[in-house]
Structure formats: C-alpha cells, structure tokens
Amino acid sequence: MHAALFHVRTRRSRAGAEYQRLLDALNASAVSAVQDMGWTASLHAAASDPEHSLRRASREADMVVLLDGDDIDPSLYGQGDHRPTRTPYERRADRMQIAVIMDAVSQRRPLLGICRGHQLLNVALGGTLRQHVSGHRGGGADPFVATAVPGVATLAPGLQPPALCMHHQAVDELGRGLHAVLHSDDGVIEAIAHESLPFLGVQWHPEHPAVARAQLTGLLRAVHRRGAARENQLVRVSSRRA
Template sequence: MSEALRTLAVVEATRFRGHDPAYHAYVQILVGRVIAGAQEQGWTVVRLAADQGAEALLARTERADGVVIVGGEDIAPRFYGGAQGYPGESRHLEVADEAQLRLARRAVERGIPLLGICRGLQIVNVALGGTLVQDLGESVHVNRGVPIPEVLTTHPVLLEPGSRVEALLGATVADVRSAHHQAVDALGAGLVVTGRAPDGHIEAIEHESAPVLAVQWHPEDPAAPAGQLDALLGALRLRVAAAA
C-alpha cells in the first residue's frame, strides 16, 4: 500500500466510560486489537471518538482512506423511530450516534471503504434508514449477568454463498464471538443480508454497490478464530488499492 493510501480512521463512540471501569477496560482491549491488526497490514491508524461531535468527526476523517466503526453503547431509539424503556437499554450517547451516522452515510456516498463491527453494523443500518430489534431476550448472542470478560459467546453464522464476507472467511459457516442484545430489524436502503445466526437474526450485511461491509460479531475478540480480523481488515486494504 502506498504512502498516499494508508490512513485508516478507527472510530469509537467515546474514549471515556468512567461510570463502568470494567466495560471501559474491555473496550480498550478490543479497540487496541483492531488498531494493532490494521497497523500490521500497513495502515497509519487514527483513533477517533465520535462524541466530539459530527462536524469535528467529519473534518478529522475527511482524508481517511478507510473507516472502521467499532462496538459500543446502544444507538438512541429516536434515530430509528424506536421507543425508550426497552429491556437491557444502555446509556445513550446521542452526539456520538449522530456523528457516526453521518460518517457512515458519507462513506456510502463517496465510496469510502468501511467496516462496521457490532454497534458499527447497527450504525450502518440505521444510517441508511433501517431499524433495530431493541432486545433479543435470552439468546445465543450474549451472556447476561456475568463479568464483562465473560459476556461474549461463541456461535455459528451462516454466510451467504458468493458474498464478500463468505469469500473473505473462506467458508459458508463461521464460528464467531458475539456480545449484542440488539439486531437488525428492517434493512436499510441498498443493504443486503450476507450472514445470519441459526436463530435467523442478521449477523452480516453488505452494501450492494458501495465498499461497505459490517458484522454483528467481534472478530477482534482475543478468543475469535485466528485470521478472522485480518481477513475483514484486509478487505478494506484491497478496496483502497483497487480504487487507486
């Protein structure tokens, strides 16, 4: 990758979670692994927090060659026409929500390669007019009532043959590490479903024309299958190289 084509913006909702030190510490592990994986592939990584506001985030990512939107808190229901007071509702960071939604829409409009992880998948879907299932209840997707490092589960995802994500992971069934209590409901404009859990919930989406791919699971988790994060990050690198 040439020097002019190697800036990757890794965008999280916030850098500060003083109210929940255990969750904050685990997020640092996950984001750190995304950054380390990208740097190993030759990216210069810029780590950004979306709670600085939309204008600041858009300005700081103006020249980015690729974007990763990582996991975090629930998106505020007002952005997808949902109600408040649902089971498992987290705190909401509406400034961060708006900033990431606008960033995702701009990536689609400009054809900027984007990878969404967990919350990042939901941001992509909501940015394009989709909605969310607000709480999955007891499910294979998250362990409830356990210490933060134990909330992730392992379950299979059925990948659509011929999809980008199936080609990247090299199989039609992939084991993934998962920790989410929400999921895609109505699909956003231009998106196609390319992965589902055995219970039918959507686990991977891709844009039909823009270089946008998002997964509901955590390929960056330390217990994720070897090579999964590298493969998904590598898709960004290939897209940038192809556009050069």
Template structure:
C-alpha cells in the same frame, strides 16, 4: 504505502488508569491491533462536538471502521425505548452517523462492527430489534461465541465462504434492512450477522467482534479495498 484506517472510539464520562480518573475517549486495543495485523495504519477518531467535521475527517482517511459499543438511541430509527435498551450515547451516535454518511458519500471503504453494523443500518433508514437473548456469554465482561453462515453470492461469502465461529457480545440486531443493504450472513437462530451495500465499493457490517478473534479476513479485505492507487 499502508492505507490509513480511522476507527471510531468510545466517549466515557469517567475512566481510570494509573492514578488518574478522568473523562476519556478510549478504545479496546483489539481494534487498532487488528488494523495493524491486517496491513493498515490505525488512527483513532474520538467524537467531535461538531458532526459537520466528519466529512473533513473522512477525506483524510483511506478507510473507516465504526467500532462496537453502547446501544443506538431508539429515536434514531423512530422507535420507543425498550426498558432493556442501554443509556443513550447521543454525542457518539451523532458523530458516527455523520462519519457513515460522509464515507458513503465519498465512496470510502467502510466496515461496521457490532454497533457499527447497527448504525450503518440505521443510517440507511433501517430499524433494530432492541433485545434478544443468546448472543452473549451470560457473564459480564466476557464474549460468547456462535457460528455464522455466509449467504452465497455475497461479498461476505467471497471473503469467508464457510461457516465461522465468531466472538460475540450483543443484545440488539438488525430488524428492517436499510435502503440498499443485503443480509450476507446469519446465525443459526436467523439473526442477521452481516450486511453489505451493493455496488463497486466496500461497505460491510458484521454483528460480531473480529477484533477479539484470530481471523483477520474481514479487516484485511477493508485494508486492501482502502489501499491508495499505485
């Protein structure tokens, strides 16, 4: 049986398709297609107005992906807002932090992508640098790319043991690591590009966007870790 992988979504005040323009929960197709290409079943998880529902949602999943998206509100990690930080996504922050907490408590395999990695760090008491340059293409709506190097002896290194050029689009990154997290990959400028939680389970965050590339190893590892027994 294929494992069921939940993927968090955006929540937009207005989105347009066909003749419609309405509030929408949405997600770029790269995410669910990457889950499917990696052997999983994808279920989209729009924000719930009641974050306490997160535990019940996670209990029905085999694995969880926290997707990329807007900047994490600085108040979540006790910082003042940098002028270059984007507008808050309060409902999404609350919901995804609750999903992360529930997954960690239940031992559910977890993969954070870009914002998802940043939220994982914040959920465990870490902080973020609110702005850096050089990790986007410089063109709105287009991804850049750069190499990342694994740290020997880490889970990520076991999955991808050589330097990998990855699709990237972010201007925030991990500053102080959250409790129990280890940095497991770096960009050439020293930016932390992957984090993981020690222990027998699967908890990994990557700063880049595997859903925009051809390499399925990170998602395949999540799907395999999420496979039901037998």
C-alpha cells in the same frame, strides 16, 4: 493505507468502568491488527473529540471502521425505548458516526461496521433495529458467546469461526441498498453488505484479541478490495464515455 477507527468514548462513570475496560481492550486489539497489516490506524472518540477533527479524520482516511459501544437512540429509526433494561444513549456519538457514514456514502469510501457500527450503518441508511434479542451475549467476566453463523468463511479468504458475539440488539428492517449476507442459526442478521458501495457490517467481534489477526485483517482486506474493484469499474465506464 490509513484506517480511521471510530469508537464512542474513552471515559465512563464508575458504573460503566468495567464496560469501558472491555471496549478499550477490543479497540486496542483492532488498532494492533491494522498496524500488523502494514497500515496506519487512528482511534477517534465520537462522543468527545471535537467535531471538526472527527470529520477531518474520516475524510483523510482510506477506510473507515466503526467500532462497538452503546445502544443506538431508537428515535433515529422512529421508535421509542422498548428495551427491558434502559441504559443511557450516546446521542452525540450516534450523530457524529452517522455523519461519518454519510460522508463515506458521498465519497464511496470503504467502510467496515462492527457490532454497534454494523447496526448504525443500517440505521443511517434508513433501517431499523430489534431492540432486544436473547442468546447472543453472556454474563460474568466473559460476555462473548461463540455463535453459529453458517457461511462465515465466505466473507473473506481465510476467515474461519468462531463468531464471537456480545450483543442484545440486532438489525431488523434493512436500510437502503443493504442486503443480509449471513444469519446466525437462530435467524439474527450477522452480516450486511451494500449493493454498490464498499460497505460491510458484521454483528460479531472480529477485533476480539483471540481472532483479530485473522478475522479483522481478512475483513478489512475484503472491503478494501471491493472498494478498489468498484473504483476501477467506474474509471473504465468513465473512459468509455469519454
């Protein structure tokens, strides 16, 4: 099994250096967890890698993982910028990762979206975002907030709290074929799934180094199993028609 992991970028300005270090640690933890499963992993920067290599990576993968990063351009879901603090958008990364999602739709390729990836999955399928929510991101050196998400253990065997969040945006109106699976205690959508495709999005960070070897691996196996089950079902239907 090979998982292609898509993040935003590898370099930022001095002002964004601390944020980049945080994302680098999360991304490295994700790669390590995938490899610990006995799978292979490749990491791709959607804002800077050549377009042809990004598309090839997604099409050659058995599973796609969309990692965390910057806020998504609200023009993609028909809104202006209503954020209280306006940070730059990564429009090329938005465009390339949406292309990866739509390729996964056409190929029925298993996909896991994490934080930004969860939000971008919703936007790619026609949904919208809440541009600012409070209480799901901390300040200082540790921005992760342990969030109460009832039912988190139902997503995958052995999955247990904490749900470590670091976001200020959230899914609002759901995209085509998506349904909300889990909510936090304050009503924020914390997990979404597709009604027929092997797609799952989670708003928290299962790739955090403190939980990755239990949470991320459990979610990847759950998405993989759903994809395999769906493929077997399609084969049985095709055989009956023949």
